[in-house]
Amino acid sequence: MIDEFAKEYLHGDLRELREVLVWKLDGLAEADVRRPLVASGTNLLGLVKHLTLSESRYFGEVFGRPFPEPMPRWDDLAARGLDMRAAESESREEIVARYRRVWVHSDATISALAVDSPGHVPWWPRPNVMLFNVLVHVLTETARHAGHADILREQLDGAIGEGR
Numbered sequence: 001m002i003d004e005f006a007k008e009y010l011h012g013d014l015r016e017l018r019e020v021l022v023w024k025l026d027g028l029a030e031a032d033v034r035r036p037l038v039a040s041g042t043n044l045l046g047l048v049k050h051l052t053l054s055e056s057r058y059f060g061e062v063f064g065r066p067f068p069e070p071m072p073r074w075d076d077l078a079a080r081g082l083d084m085r086a087a088e089s090e091s092r093e094e095i096v097a098r099y100r101r102v103w104v105h106s107d108a109t110i111s112a113l114a115v116d117s118p119g120h121v122p123w124w125p126r127p128n129v130m131l132f133n134v135l136v137h138v139l140t141e142t143a144r145h146a147g148h149a150d151i152l153r154e155q156l157d158g159a160i161g162e163g164r
Contacts, residue, residue, distance in 0.1 A: 003132075007115040010135040011107070017142045018103055021048060022096055024149040028156060033092055037155045044152050045086040045095055047145045052099040053083040054141060058134050059106035062119040067105050069098070074123050110135065 024044055025033050033045040056067035057074055072079035086095055110131070117131045153159050 003115040006132065007110065007135065010132075010139055011110050014135070014139045014142060015103075015107075017139070017146050018051075018099070021051065021142065021146050021149055022099065024146075024153045025092060025096065027159075028153075030092060032156050034086055035156070037152050041085060042148060042152070043085070044149055044156075045092055046084045047149050047152075048099050049086055049090070049095050050083045051142055051145055052095065052102050055099075055106050055138055056102045058121070058138050059102075059109040062121050062129070062134060063109055063113060063117065063131070065105075065109050067102060069101070106138075 025048070028044070034043050036043050053071055056071050059065070060067040061074075072083070086092075113131045115130065115132045115135075119129045119131065119134055121127050121129055121134070150160065
């Protein structure tokens with residue numbers, strides 16, 4: 001009973017944070033969503049792109065359910081870090097639509113598996129995990145990046161909040 005409650009609770013929070021992150025792009029010009037506002041070059045669209053790749057890996061290949069669209073592999077050293085920036089050829093609409101398609105895929109994985117279903121994260125020091133571990137990790141990472149998005153958006157136009 002508690003397992004299903006925990007899974008649904010975490011999944012609900014993840015769904016809310018995804019929407020908040022996408023909302024941070026609303027009403028901004030294309031140049032603004034791509035504008036790096038910190039020394040690392042992080043920008044709003046790059047955060048969405050990064051979370052797309054991250055979530056597709058964690059709820060995809062970790063559980064033997066790879067996302068059906070081509071994505072860089074975790075061990076592709078040439079692609080490392082490129083997910084934090086949107087290429088000129090990638091539109092906001094394309095990046096957000098891919099993120100939403102990843103949500104559908106991730107949600108299907110979360111719904112299909114028990115919270116204690118085993119997964120394997122080869123890039124973690126303790127690679128044998130359960131869905132619970134991955135849900136907590138992805139929720140934490142999404143929350144962290146939503147916080148980054150809060151700061152970037154406030155720097156751009158002063159907008160704060162969750163936008164719901």
